[in-house]
Amino acid sequence: MPVIRRLPETLVNRIAAGEVVERPASALKELIENAIDAGARNIAVRLSDGGLNGIEVTDDGCGMTADEIALALERHATSKLPDEHIELVSTLGFRGEALPSIASVARLTIESRPRGQGEGWQGEGWRRTVDHGSVTDEGPAALPPGTRIRMEQLFARVPARRKFLRSGRSEYATSIDVVRRLAMARPEIGFTVEHDGRRVLAVQPDETLAARVARIVARELADDGVTIDLERGPARLTGVAGLPTFNRGVADHQYLFVNGRPVKDRLLVGAVRGAYSDMLARDRHAVLALFLEVPPEEVDVNVHPAKTEVRFRDPAFVRGFIVSGLRHALESAGQRSAQAPAASAMGNWQAEPIARVQEAAPSLGSLFAREFASSGVREASRTWRGYEQAILTPEAKAEPAEAEAEPAEQFPLGVARGQVAQTYIVAEAEDGLVIVDQHAAHERLVLERLKAAGAQQAVSAAQALLIPEVVELDEPDCDRIEAAAPQLAQFGLALERFGPAAMLVRAVPGALGKGDVQALIRDVADDLAQNGDALLLGERLDHVLATMACHGSVRAGRTLSVAEMNALLREMERTPRSGQCNHGRPTWVKLAHGDIEKLFGRR
Numbered sequence: 001m002p003v004i005r006r007l008p009e010t011l012v013n014r015i016a017a018g019e020v021v022e023r024p025a026s027a028l029k030e031l032i033e034n035a036i037d038a039g040a041r042n043i044a045v046r047l048s049d050g051g052l053n054g055i056e057v058t059d060d061g062c063g064m065t066a067d068e069i070a071l072a073l074e075r076h077a078t079s080k081l082p083d084e085h086i087e088l089v090s091t092l093g094f095r096g097e098a099l100p101s102i103a104s105v106a107r108l109t110i111e112s113r114p115r116g117q118g119e120g121w122q123g124e125g126w127r128r129t130v131d132h133g134s135v136t137d138e139g140p141a142a143l144p145p146g147t148r149i150r151m152e153q154l155f156a157r158v159p160a161r162r163k164f165l166r167s168g169r170s171e172y173a174t175s176i177d178v179v180r181r182l183a184m185a186r187p188e189i190g191f192t193v194e195h196d197g198r199r200v201l202a203v204q205p206d207e208t209l210a211a212r213v214a215r216i217v218a219r220e221l222a223d224d225g226v227t228i229d230l231e232r233g234p235a236r237l238t239g240v241a242g243l244p245t246f247n248r249g250v251a252d253h254q255y256l257f258v259n260g261r262p263v264k265d266r267l268l269v270g271a272v273r274g275a276y277s278d279m280l281a282r283d284r285h286a287v288l289a290l291f292l293e294v295p296p297e298e299v300d301v302n303v304h305p306a307k308t309e310v311r312f313r314d315p316a317f318v319r320g321f322i323v324s325g326l327r328h329a330l331e332s333a334g335q336r337s338a339q340a341p342a343a344s345a346m347g348n349w350q351a352e353p354i355a356r357v358q359e360a361a362p363s364l365g366s367l368f369a370r371e372f373a374s375s376g377v378r379e380a381s382r383t384w385r386g387y388e389q390a391i392l393t394p395e396a397k398a399e400p401a402e403a404e405a406e407p408a409e410q411f412p413l414g415v416a417r418g419q420v421a422q423t424y425i426v427a428e429a430e431d432g433l434v435i436v437d438q439h440a441a442h443e444r445l446v447l448e449r450l451k452a453a454g455a456q457q458a459v460s461a462a463q464a465l466l467i468p469e470v471v472e473l474d475e476p477d478c479d480r481i482e483a484a485a486p487q488l489a490q491f492g493l494a495l496e497r498f499g500p501a502a503m504l505v506r507a508v509p510g511a512l513g514k515g516d517v518q519a520l521i522r523d524v525a526d527d528l529a530q531n532g533d534a535l536l537l538g539e540r541l542d543h544v545l546a547t548m549a550c551h552g553s554v555r556a557g558r559t560l561s562v563a564e565m566n567a568l569l570r571e572m573e574r575t576p577r578s579g580q581c582n583h584g585r586p587t588w589v590k591l592a593h594g595d596i597e598k599l600f601g602r603r
Contacts, residue, residue: 010104010133012075020101023165024051024154025174027106030098031149032182035059037091038147041205042190045179049196050172052154052165060146063114066126066138072110073130075100092261092307103130105161106154112147132157176200180216181262184255184289187212213240213289217253220246221287226332228290230325235294235318237325242287244279244330244580255289258299264308268292271319275326278447279580290322331576412573413588416565422558425565432592438560440581441572441588448575462492463510469517472502477525484528495521 021027028051035043038061048054064072075097102108113125127141132153155162165171172195183191183203190205203215214222217240224246230237239257256268268290276286300311312318413436414429425436473481481488482497492509505517560568572578572587581587597603 009075020097021105021154023174024055024151024171025178027051027098027102027151027154028055028057028175029178029182030102031055031057031151032179033092034098035061035147036182036186036189038062040146040189043192045191045193047172047175047193047195050168050170051175052168052171053152055151055175056148058146058148060144063145063147064110064112064126065114066128068114069110069112069126069128072099073103073128102151104133105158106156107131107152109150109152110147111141111143111149113141113143113145115145181255181257184213184216185257185260185262185291209238209291210240213255217255217289218242218246218287225288226329228325228329230321230328232321234298235292235321237290237292237321239290240288241290241326241329244276244286244577245586246287247280247284248287249284251285253287254285257289257291258301258310259293259296260291261301261307261310263310265310267312267315267319268322271322272326274319275323275330279330279577288326290326292318292322294318411569413569416562416569419560419565425560425568427565427569429590432590433596434588434590436569436572436588437581437586438558438565438568440585441568441578443581444578444587445568445571445575448577461510462489462494462507464494464507465505465517469505470498470502471505471518471521473522473525475501477529478503480528481521481525488524493520493524 020030024047028045028047032043032045035057038059040059040061042060044058046054046056046058099108099110107129108131109127109129111125111127125141125143127137127139128135129137155165176193176195179191179193179201183189183201187207187209188205191201191203192199193201201216203212207215210222210225210227214220214225221240221242225240225242228237228239228241251269254269254272256263256265256272258265258268272286272288272290280286294312298313300313301307303309303311412429414427414434416425416427418426419438420426420435423438425438427434427436478497478501481495481503485495488495492507493505494507495503495505498504503521505521508517508520579587594603
């Protein structure tokens with residue numbers, strides 16, 4: 001019979017380290033969180049080879065005495081749960097596992113000096129070094145108030161773990177992402193990062209949230225983003241969200257925080273996707289940083305030792321709160337659009353005239369060349385006389401204006417002056433030249449008009465099935481669908497229970513047409529299991545609305561009158577989110593007067 005025995009403390013710490021310390025970035029995250037919880041105002045990070053060869057974190061927090069350093073290196077020893085109410089955690093760390101776990105798989109040196117000690121007191125700073133679980137050195141240390149921790153030789157005695165680490169470049173990218181997320185969560189703290197002697201990040205303390213996010217995520221967010229500040233009951237949502245036209249091809253630029261803690265939660269990611277569902281193409285992703293604050297008892301942060309996953313007591317409320325908050329903020333942006341295309345357009349416009357001059361140069365040169373034949377001169381002369389007669393003929397008169405042009409100063413998008421390629425409207429605004437994609441703009445206007453007119457209910461009218469269809473599912477999935485049946489009926493999906501492990505479908509939304517009913521119900525069941533709410537069906541109907549708007553809008557290639565063009569511009573100014581089409585592309589771009597002057601060398 002195998003004998004049950006108590007594992008050695010060093011082995012227990014090494015096992016725990018497998019969950020807490022997966023790579024250098026994991027250890028860096030724990031060390032910075034400890035510095036933040038210690039009340040630091042400035043945190044300095046030094047990395048060597050992406051953290052593979054060493055990590056050093058220095059802070060000016062409260063510091064520790066020699067006895068506190070020794071106690072902090074024991075498992076489940078922490079100062080962050082004074083009343084033992086784990087459901088009311090307000091700090092980033094609380095498990096008391098990070099330092100002993102790191103010390104069991106690396107060489108860890110802690111130097112600390114508590115605040116408030118007299119300058120003349122000898123031995124006020126203390127140092128302790130633990131090498132893979134064994135104390136190798138300790139004694140006095142000279143340093144300002146605060147704590148300095150160095151981690152070296154990670155997994156040196158655990159080669160099976162060491163060989164799974166990635167290259168220094170890859171580990172550096174992960175480590176700098178950890179610092180960025182924590183720096184965004186705490187704009188009142190200053191952060192500096194040095195990698196192999198080179199400073200790669202420096203932010204000052206006491207910045208505003210919007211300024212800190214724009215500095216770290218993307219400077220364009222200052223112009224191409226909207227600020228969010230919304231409260232609903234005890235919950236609050238703040239942050240910066242990029243306009244739909246300011247998007248990326250991957251979701252790596254979405255930063256989500258719950259009570260100041262960086263998280264990677266599927267519910268929050270799904271809420272962001274739902275908020276941008278009718279404003280972005282499926283392969284594009286929004287750029288944003290959202291900070292959700294809820295009472296501590298409404299969220300469970302003790303899901304995983306890494307503390308990057310959370311669970312909400314009321315996930316449906318959280319998702320609806322985020323979706324409505326984001327959409328309200330984006331609607332307040334009106335017809336704003338990310339104007340990045342204007343920069344590339346400027347480059348193209350500057351290059352194009354040069355190319356045309358080069359093409360025309362040979363013909364002009366040949367016209368006056370010595371070897372040019374006299375017949376060529378006579379032919380050119382006839383061509384010019386024909387052009388001159390056409391210009392001066394009495395019949396070639398300018399058409400009279402139908403009405404006096406409206407002043408451009410009255411409207412943000414200006415007044416229409418013409419149409420290019422039967423696709424783009426050219427308008428004159430007070431501060432520049434506005435070019436509008438007529439199809440993209442009208443597509444957005446039609447979609448918003450459909451929603452405002454209650455088209456959601458019209459599209460979701462139920463289409464009864466001639467023969468009800470039976471869909472077999474697992475019993476828990478049937479239970480969830482049965483509980484959500486009243487809500488699904490509002491979308492036109494009529495179901496009822498058909499035995500323990502089957503659902504009977506009597507009607508489907510008419511807008512979905514002759515789709516695969518089996519696949520639809522299974523997708524809805526998966527959606528309910530994952531998000532706790534029937535979201536997929538609503539998103540599918542939103543997609544149908546977007547398709548209807550695309551096919552019902554003004555097509556490219558249609559000639560518009562001046563009145564029609566101006567009517568389109570005025571409606572864009574009144575319609576929220578008119579700065580981008582249903583696929584996230586800009587509906588208009590602007591060339592400021594200064595840009596136009598640069599084109600002609602006036603500036």
